[in-house]
Amino acid sequence: MAEEKSIAIIIWVNDKEAGIKQREYLRALHIPDGYSAEMVEVTDALFRTEAYEKGRSQTDAKYKVYLDTKAVIINENILEDIIGIFNEDNTIGVLGLIGTEKIPTHGVCTWANKRIGKAIDYQGKKFEKGNFEADYREVMAVDGFWMATQYDLPWRTDLFHTDVYWDTAQCTEYRNAGYKVVVPKQDDYWCIADWNEQKKYDKASQEIFLDTYSKDIFPLVSVIIPTYNRPEYFKEALESALAQTYRNIEIFITDNSHNTKTKELMVQYLEKYSNIIYEHHPDFESMDNWNRARQYNNPKALYVNWLMDDDLFVPEKIEKMVDCYEQNDGIALVTSYRELIGAHGESFDNPEWKPAFNQTTRADGEAMGREIFVLGQNFVGEPTTVLIKKEYLHNNDLGFSGEEGKYFISDFPTWLACLQHGDLFYIREPLSLFRMHEGQSQRTPRSMLIGAICWGLEIEYAYKNKLYLHTLEDFEKALISWMKTVIFVFVTVREKQYESDSIDVLKALLSRLVIMK
Template structure:
């Protein structure tokens, strides 16, 4: 069938003749360009929206097709002139709708988006009212998905009735099908709304969630960036199994999982085999020999080097994720600019997974989700010598924002404070998001590295270096007085600790094994006193 360049087809799925006739009467009153013809194609008894629209598409040779609900009434008399002008001025545009979102949220629901555009009259609340989103200056706004009650095309792409054999998600599916073919999807600039949608209260039905998941299964790898979940593990197969299950339960689909095993036995390797057989997204590496270091930093760095995702989230092998962790955090990266990390409230749990009360560092920072200025947050962390941002499990960040090793801050490799130094590096150049919902679960138990006295000595020295390096490199812009106040805070914090460390050093075996880190801490203490005396 030869395409008629001067023909416009209005295609309906209809089961109500009264509504259909009213909608057609509005089309009859439109201004029609010279030499253009109009065709009305109602599809009755359609088994699904996609099936009905495919039948309508096959029935006509019109180049331009307006797919609309029977309860949509076009009020813009120049409707045809307006959409033709957009299509003819840009052949790259394939699909147009009166409202849509710039970035489709990870839920797949366009109305959940932060940046929505367009306007229309609608009665879904039971009363006809104006629905109006963000304004824009150009003739149209490029979006990822549009509202489904009226969708206008200048090219034919089959509707996915193989996937959507009901009445849900046909619109976002068709939007993404156009994107897959390399076309643009747009929302026009409207001085006044082009149409009225007299739908009344709309019950979504029991199948809505099913088709939402069908949509996400089909399109997630196209729409959303790959996120690497990195799990460095060491002799904790039982905890690791729980951690792994929490990743496999994520609502975010586009994930790779990298497990680097530093264990001294084969228990973890044997445990993980069944997961490797079932899920190709898991990559397991057994280190030929323990990488060394009581903090496991070397194993973390190896995980990082093996990752291929655009975004990174570590998961300590004894911690857990909420099922919506990655989805909730990625939505902020996708829809906001200048975000360098996303963190959240982290819930403390014990060895049995039971909820514990917050400690000082884990207390909730904000009652609602909050975008935090990076400099303000960085200053707060250093001023309080407190990791309120979170352990590696807690934070999602962009891989390309880490120029050196994980834990490197102005050329210095941090070890116990590798996470804090990384967060400070990231927010030096941008903002952070704090999500008030508990999206990760930090397990508190006796076997943690944070309880190791050697790591505590190293961490005390590293807090001093963080203060010094931040001031020296003008990271968060401190005055000399502010700098000295920070040093006095560290001095008070470290003096009590140094006294206990020097007592430990009387144990010759301990002193011999840890001579260098004890000396380093004392040197930091001496240097701090010297600066304060100037």
């Protein structure tokens, strides 16, 4: 039974000299009226979680402060401040002095962008971030050099034997149990500690942490793969999605193959992976399959990334792109450079295939939307390239105007819709592989006609609604870039002797846009 008016300060004494100094500092602390306090020293532990678990089991105190041996409390009234915050809100489980609002996808909070709190180190360097309108702010995790609790949860001694990830894991345990993790408002510094110390990168502990907690702390990402009659390429694409270092992924596959080769291939994957949803629609035509892919919407997923069945993800793609969104405010679209590969996976260079930026860049969304139109180029990338934040989709669907109809193209209209809501984040390193091969539908006269019509419709919609194309000059620049493409399409159609009603649609659209003002 917990002693309601008792406080225990638990220290893992792995440095005798530091332990002696701690006793001196702790004797100076003011004990709140009506409360008792004790110091619990653990000297026979091999690692921190073992020490804290032993200390926890040695005391019946309701309130516990877990203190790093080298951290020094300099606020004499800290115990009173702790009790005051805990009494203010009985849903608070953990209190810490520096906290992380969004845990990075690699799990190391000291490297996160969104950190708040207040502390000073032994050299006098100060950490002071975040505005506090109330007595505390809620975070996802706090740094472990100083942690206070008002409820008991066991420490995960089964997971970590090194001094990394254990504090973030414990905060996640409390949050999973329904308790808040918070950082207090400090008028003056409460503690001196090595808050700026970079934690050692421990790959084994990272794998344990991410395997255990990814689904608790990171948003769900839907990967959508439409496929048709090419199981060899599809298998490579699926394997690249399954190889992602980001753990919280579901994979939705809609297959309109007119044979059962892909369906037979899927048997082994469905037996092994519970996060795959597979549908076979042999009666679907191409547009039916696209529409099924567009209709899929798991409300639990915050992000979606399409994966064309002949393209590939780099293993770190989703991890790095989610981190861009989560660690930076105001980002509407995250993309990257993509490498070209051939039919057999071989890399090759194309002088026209250049990165949009020479380094990782954050760019204004409005300006990027205008550039897409004025240059007549989709430099953001193909569907495989971009991680989409679902809340920025047009009516929760791909596309820009909602009027594309049968002339729908999945990529650049979607980017235009998203870029209305914020900035573009461009990662210079290649995070996806775009396959060039003879079987691509983009090279057919039909696809070229659809693409040209879609571009024209988007130009018309943007200028009429003053989205990106705010001036007549910008409209004319976009029109000139588009007309160059239209001429090339007409030449190709004539050379191929291709007949389609879409030719007349493109001609009518061209006439309409030329006289628009």
